[in-house]
Amino acid sequence: MNCSEFSPVRLRRLRRTAAIRDLFAMPRPAAANFIWPVFVLPGTGRREAIASMPGQFRLSADELVKELAPVVAQGVKTVLLFGQHEGEGKDECGTPAEDPQGAVQQAIPVLRAAYPDLVILTDVCLCAYTSHGHCGPHDLEGDIDNDAACEMLARVAVSHARAGADGVAPSAMMDGQIAAIRQALDEEGFKKTILISYSTKFASQMYGPFRDAENSAPSQGDRQGYQASYRDPGTALRESMVDEAEGADALMVKPALFYLDLIKEVRSRTDLPVMAYNVSGEYSMIFAAAEKGYCDLYATARESLYAIFRAGATQVISYWAPFYSKIFG
Numbered sequence: 087m088n089c090s091e092f093s094p095v096r097l098r099r100l101r102r103t104a105a106i107r108d109l110f111a112m113p114r115p116a117a118a119n120f121i122w123p124v125f126v127l128p129g130t131g132r133r134e135a136i137a138s139m140p141g142q143f144r145l146s147a148d149e150l151v152k153e154l155a156p157v158v159a160q161g162v163k164t165v166l167l168f169g170q171h172e173g174e175g176k177d178e179c180g181t182p183a184e185d186p187q188g189a190v191q192q193a194i195p196v197l198r199a200a201y202p203d204l205v206i207l208t209d210v211c212l213c214a215y216t217s218h219g220h221c222g223p224h225d226l227e228g229d230i231d232n233d234a235a236c237e238m239l240a241r242v243a244v245s246h247a248r249a250g251a252d253g254v255a256p257s258a259m260m261d262g263q264i265a266a267i268r269q270a271l272d273e274e275g276f277k278k279t280i281l282i283s284y285s286t287k288f289a290s291q292m293y294g295p296f297r298d299a300e301n302s303a304p305s306q307g308d309r310q311g312y313q314a315s316y317r318d319p320g321t322a323l324r325e326s327m328v329d330e331a332e333g334a335d336a337l338m339v340k341p342a343l344f345y346l347d348l349i350k351e352v353r354s355r356t357d358l359p360v361m362a363y364n365v366s367g368e369y370s371m372i373f374a375a376a377e378k379g380y381c382d383l384y385a386t387a388r389e390s391l392y393a394i395f396r397a398g399a400t401q402v403i404s405y406w407a408p409f410y411s412k413i414f415g
């Protein structure tokens with residue numbers, strides 16, 4: 087059969103050799119656009135592997151300083167800290183979250199001393215600090231009390247700013263939390279503190295390994311009353327737009343891989359940065375599949391990360407950050 091009988095369009099010209107493919111490739115995601123989420127423990131000399139998240143650890147601040155050296159050397163410049171609370175003290179309101187002696191508040195100056203240029207972001211939520219594992223206290227009817235949660239979240243954010251965080255990222259999905267936190271930060275003199283909203287955050291099955299890492303699963307019920315529903319994308323998009331109006335400096339879609347359409351949609355509606363949280367389940371699923379021989383670990387990670395950036399994410403919060411060179415090198 088004579089090929090000239092077919093269309094003269096020959097798209098394969100643009101991918102004939104590796105060099106030609108590189109010529110026409112989109113830029114590879116930069117290490118500087120990766121944010122590494124890390125779990126900090128109180129105390130010193132502590133390092134606990136997280137069984138459901140291969141390659142990730144709960145670390146005391148001094149151990150995190152060591153763990154960060156090869157990560158920073160690859161060009162990753164930003165961490166997102168998650169705290170833990172051990173022993174007594176968890177209560178209805180999550181009071182230990184604002185403790186200046188808490189794991190996050192104590193880790194910030196240690197990291198700052200070791201890496202003066204590191205961008206230190208903190209997750210702001212209550213679920214690791216409440217006795218019931220929800221992201222706010224209950225009201226008299228048993229619902230999560232939105233406005234009481236906002237007041238508490240604002241105090242936690244201020245405590246992180248006071249400890250030296252460059253930015254705070256509230257993840258509780260309470261209405262008005264961005265306005266409440268911005269107001270509290272400004273009143274306390276932290277006008278320079280970046281406020282990143284987990285704006286479009288879905289109630290998702292993809293958080294399982296994280297809850298194992300953080301010991302933050304609710305003891306009763308679930309979070310569908312405050313996290314967005316994947317069956318209602320319109321309201322999920324409004325969450326981001328409302329948070330922009332309340333003064334968020336950056337928006338977020340979480341999880342990332344099942345929500346690429348929403349990343350693209352949020353990107354088209356805002357000029358703010360649109361972060362994507364490539365969550366624990368997305369990370370651990372690829373690890374588990376690679377372990378079974380179903381896919382190549384780093385090649386699959388690379389494909390998934392390209393998808394997130396292609397959808398329009400401007401930064402990715404990802405457990406793959408420490409493996410940046412192995413994935414993209």
Ligand SMILES: [Zn+2]
Pocket residue numbers: 211212213214220221257258
């Ligand atoms: Zn929470």
